[in-house]
Amino acid sequence: MSFHDASVAAYLQMLNSLTGILTKAEAHCKAKNIQPDVLLGARLYPDMLSFTRQVQLVCDFATKGCARLTHSEVPTIPDTEKSFDELKARLAKTIDYVKSFKPAQFEGADSRDVTFPAGPDKTMTLKGQQFLSHYSLPNFYFHAATAHDILRHNGVEIGKRDFLGVS
């Protein structure tokens, strides 16, 4: 099993499908005369994160996942996006970054130690396999699905095929 396939290809599927979902959300706003900010700031409960933050976090988990698994420098990307176009640009930049990793960089990454922040003054260390399967991917999919769910809850006509990127 290729660890590059299990990580990079998984991140890319969702980063691409989320780009398609953003295009549908934007079209929905135009068709229904909805201010984009309404959807961009929508959340499923007052103390949950907004749609925009969910998308930023999807990008973050993909970016930092690749960086940490390959012991590369972890980029710091400011969360400044205020429009669908800016979120799509963030996704496109994330896709380019994720694609820049070569399969060879992931060789042996499953058993390599990965240390990452776990709270304000704490770090956690897991083997690459555990980091990917129990931390990075579940977080990544959680925010991708929640982004989808926020739009779906607001009437955007998307479904699981959009989420999987097969529509």
Place this chain on the structure above:
Amino acid sequence: MSFHDASVAAYLQMLNSLTGILTKAEAHCKAKNIQPDVLLGARLYPDMLSFTRQVQLVCDFATKGCARLTHSEVPTIPDTEKSFDELKARLAKTIDYVKSFKPAQFEGADSRDVTFPAGPDKTMTLKGQQFLSHYSLPNFYFHAATAHDILRHNGVEIGKRDFLGVS
């Protein structure tokens, strides 16, 4: 990288965390005098699936994922659950089933052909690696996150730590 770790361990994390989330949802119903059926039947949009169906599908994707990746017989489990207890029993049964697979059964499964239904009269064949990374896990996490999101939207006090099973 162990393909058993990448599949069985990932399924188990979420099946266990969802069990904990169900316990919190049930306690929430008792504390707030909410009929369990209200949460069990809750959905984020009229044509989305209910909470109960989301949990059943999480179980299904784990069960069928293990069966298909190991070329075992795919069990057919009727979707009959009508209470939190019955859903917890379904999760427990799924956990037992998933745990029954041995690492050796997953050796070479990444490059094995996996054929599965893709619509009423169609099947699709993917290599095990692609089946796991692009079909089984994204579907599995999608329904787990949506189950979480339905409860969260209805005021159950859970968060991402519950989703990850680290709370």
